Amino acid sequence: MNNKEKIFQVSIELFSKYGFDGVSVRQIAGEVGIKESSIYNHYSSKQEILNAIFEYYIDEMVSDEIPLEQASLNLDKGFDFFYKAGSDAFLSKLKEERMMKITRLLFIESYHNDEVRDFLKKSIIEAPVEGWISLFNLMKAKNLIRKDCDVRQLSESFFYYGMFLLYEHFFLNYPEDDEKFLEEFLVKTERHARTIFDSVKLGDD
Template sequence: MKNQKVTQTKKPTKERIFEVSLDLFSQKGYDRVSVREIAREVGIRESSIYNHYKNKEAILDAIIDYFKSELNQSSIPEGEGEDLIDKGPEVFFNVGAKLYIDRINTPEMEKIWRLISIETYHNDKMREFFKKELLEEPLNVWENNFQIMVDKKMIKPVNPRTLAYEYFSFVIFLFFEYFVLKYDDDFDSFMDLALDRIKNHTEFMLDAIKIY
């Protein structure tokens, strides 16, 4: 524990503010945490917070930006998606699922997912973020992916938007299952299980729509 504290104090102050804020926000919710409490946990004066962040909302914005950056890096790089699809739908889905799970399988991302699940209900900014970045954008991406598969005659000519909803709704289900219903369960074991369940769901879908 002593070595952990020494490591913490060696980190830049702004990074420590970010980490402490994320810890507190994910435990209590954004509104129930004060700048004074953050400063106390970091071990600095309250006024020192404002040397690094304009206000508490700016800390939340930084957390959201970090989350978006990590999610973007979990996506198949632009220009490589169609090449993967050409190798077969199974390859495309398996690579995509692995990238996604690997990127969110960190303590920081776990806390942010938890924070999102808390704040979506009453924080307008977080609700809009969830709606746009975690629902609308992924659905658009998956609709495009399924349209490519239809055009290449890899799958039956089913409405690609319907397929996008069918595929991505299962991912949203897993989000609520873990980050709302089973948050206290072991994170690593859940992520291993989640990857298997996504693969099983994908296989089930492809069995129904793939052209052999």
């Protein structure tokens, strides 16, 4: 690993622990094992390091799209199968240690970084909600749920629960038991999905 990569890696480590403002360039240089002036041969400023980290994160995450056709097929195999497939796709990316750390950073830095906040709002919140809206509409068409229910409310009711678990973990409990969190996350969101689904489902009751 060359020094540029080391700087990148160490910065993820430190920023996710102490926040951007809580880490100095000297500290990063110290961990890497070079002098702080040498940092500037690789990145033009401290801010540039942060930008590079989030660019990396966004690149990794957006490659992780939800194909609606596939979801529709999964849905035909039953709710359990459908839900498991969907959450596995999302969690596979997240569970890499590096991605966990940047996710923490995303949460704690979003309030004073406009770009980061926009990414969080659009790609992590709005886009998935829209995806769920499509799916609930699909479920209406397949006569799996009641025709009269509000799909947007349903999507939010469903999705925001998991989002709060993420916030709670990354912001309030981090880094206690990342592994355990991911396991519990899966169990809890599945139970929650069932609760929501039960309130609108048609058929056997």
